[in-house]
Amino acid sequence: MVRRLRALGFTVTAGSADTDGLRQMAPQVVLQPRGGARDHGRQNFDKSVRQGVPLADIRSELGEHADALTALYPDGIARLWGSLPTRQANNEKVRALRNRRVGDDVLFYAENHFFARARILHLFESSAVARSVWGADADGVTWEHIMALGEVEEFPAPVLAAPFLRRLNVPAPLRSLTLRPAEDYHRAAQLLPRHLQPASPQIPTPAPDATPQLSPADLLNRIGSLNTHRRAGSDAPSRHQPLSLLWAVARIATGKPRLAPWSSFRTEVGALLAEFGLPGSQVTPEYPFWHLQSSRLWEIHGIPDGAGPMPRTGVLNTAQPVAGLTLACAELLQDPLTRLQAVVTLCSTYLDDVDQRELLGRVGLAGYTTADGLPDEDLDSDDGEGTDQEQAAGPVPRRPSNSSRPVRNPAIVNQVKDLYGNACQVCMTRLQYKRRPYSEAAHIRGLGSPHDGPDELANLLCLCPNHHVLFDGLEIFIDVDGYVQQTHGGDSLGPLRRNVGHRINDEHLRYHRTLCELNRLTGK
Ligand SMILES: [Zn+2]
Incomplete structure (x- = not known):
């Protein structure tokens, strides 16, 4: 993203923990109805986003935009989507067309679900390009407001749109192009699959899964094989990660959002570590907050660029990243039996010498x-x-x-x-x-x-x-x-x-x- 913005001549300041800077960089969200059969929505998505448009085919129509698109798509295949012009002066669509920006996320919507996400790399208007790619209606009207897209991700399973829309105060079903600000998007983003591209290059890339779909057995295996540190001369595994995971499972059980800001994690998990951690071990919630990523159960968002291999507590305090169980894990843990088995695995594998009854009560799982x-x-x-x-x-x-x-x-x-x-x-x-x-x-x-x-x-x-x-x-x-x-x-x-x-x-x-x-x- 940053590289591409720079390629377009934008000045991008990376590595700033300044919150204003982060807010400016944070993507807004563009909600894009794909269109139905009448608009050839499916075919158009297939042609111009999924397969992409060879730049060579539209070279003569591109005109002044040719250089920008060539820089954005080194392989010569552009991912494009357009919108019809509107005569309205100030409706939802007009505001979206006017205020969307390069760097925003686009969510594609069809039949009450979001099915794909992409980044806006470039915005331009060209009826010539639009006519060449998508054709025009009988009056010669075409999708002339064009987005050039990158990082197109189709979701493994379509995401039901209603809960996401509700959080953004957008009526369902989605009827028109709609833009919502970064703060709203950030609040609702946890309802979507996580970005395939990690938010920061510092996040270790998890080993590729043998099976793309996480099964309950995989989940329990991962929970049962945490990379817990053992102190020299001690057989007991560190309880930092297990206690953090138990806390995270309890969040799911009690209907809380799976992702929590560092400030909540530090306070709540810190208290658990103090009371239920190994005797004599230090209360360092920053370690599980960060290192749980290696479990492939956990994700972090909002670590500023250049924070190093493990950000210092001061950086966490300033940037207030959010972390929690991945969406795939959280979804599996909605099942009461899987959730219970996860709790049993944590208790039996790592928390042998803990007053588990007390612990379950403390994290809100007394019902078990x-x-x-x-x-x-x-x-x-x-x-x-x-x-x-x-x-x-x-x-x-x-x-x-x-x-x-x-x-x-x-x-x-x-x-x-x-x-x-x-x-x-x-x-x-x-x-x-x-x-x-x-x-x-x-x-x-x-x-x-x-x-x-x-x-x-x-x-x-x-x-x-x-x-x-x-x-x-x-x-x-x-x-x-x-x-x-x-x-x-x-x-x-x-x-x-x-x-x-x-x-x-x-x-x-x-x-x-x-x-x-x-x-x-x-x-x-
Ligand atoms: Zn009886």
């Missing part, structure tokens, strides 16, 4: 210590689910004191109880209470955060109160063979009773099992 997602202290006030028939008769908030708790569907609660005739699926006990049969419906994967289990029959068991408490408390689980096992050892309680009319989702049982594994780790 019980099956229903509610921290321990709430259990005392929990009078059970559907403790009598009247309660189950209508939709009742699980915790009347807090309206944000999930509301359960009483119909499926009654259904699972009927299927088993109110007999516990673990011990067959059929209790009588107030001269009626009594049982409880237990969610296998809790409804609350961070488990986000569904309120459906395949996620329910019919249990007696004892086994409900033990199941929710992660003291018992169902193994792969369908036997009820005790988390902390001891004999199996026998097979889980099943009714042919009750399809239990094995994924939910697996989730609960993984949760028990975490509980075994944290409870020792």
Whole structure:
């Protein structure tokens, strides 16, 4: 980019940590509808952006722009996109045409998705070039406002546009060329795949992946093979990176943006390192902030040019870069099971001697210590689910004191109880209470955060109160063979009773099992 701007005769000051300088350099975002069948949008994108336009073919039309484009495209293939002129004086499109700049990013939009991103290298107006590349309509009107594009990246999968547009206060669907300022773009950019070109040449290029698509297994492998430093004379791996990753996973679990500014990282992870780091190790959050990049799970944006192999803390404080899990990782961690497995991997691999229960609570993952997602202290006030028939008769908030708790569907609660005739699926006990049969419906994967289990029959068991408490408390689980096992050892309680009319989702049982594994780790 800088080289190309210089080629065009711009003065570019690189390496300035001055925030005004950074703001001037930061790209705005141009939202570009590709156009539909009527406008030949797909064909035009294919022809003039994806394949590109040989400069030799338009040499005579280029005129005064020939030198600039030849400098920009040494291989002789130009990537071009144009816009029709508009007669309006001050609409969205006019403002975008007037205020877009060289260096801005263009997002191509079609059918409610963004599918590609490119940099503006040059802007010019030429109806001759436009007519030659894209033709003209019956009135001779053509896409004469032309962008010359570089660094064209087509996204591996189209990105749903609505959340991004909402963040930019742009109505969806996108109807016209629209420009938004750099601050807005920066705030919303985390919803897009990261740039293939690293923001700064100092970021080490990750080794190319054998498989371009990151799988949950890849993610867990990378989490389990962090390049943690070991101090001389110590077998214990440094906890800097694992604690930082746990903090980052917790951000995903609690719905926070995956990227965080250095100032938040320094404060929050610094506190974790102080409390849960190896005894005697220094509190140096700048190390994991930077070195986690080698894990291929982590990315940093906003390090000024020339900051050196690892920027000093002063540089971080001035530039306030942002860092966090890559988009691919963050997307995989949206899945509750993958997220839970990531937490288990971190705890079991690196955080053996830590008070993990305390740690999980500190990072906002206390929900992982019980099956229903509610921290321990709430259990005392929990009078059970559907403790009598009247309660189950209508939709009742699980915790009347807090309206944000999930509301359960009483119909499926009654259904699972009927299927088993109110007999516990673990011990067959059929209790009588107030001269009626009594049982409880237990969610296998809790409804609350961070488990986000569904309120459906395949996620329910019919249990007696004892086994409900033990199941929710992660003291018992169902193994792969369908036997009820005790988390902390001891004999199996026998097979889980099943009714042919009750399809239990094995994924939910697996989730609960993984949760028990975490509980075994944290409870020792
Ligand atoms: Zn029972």
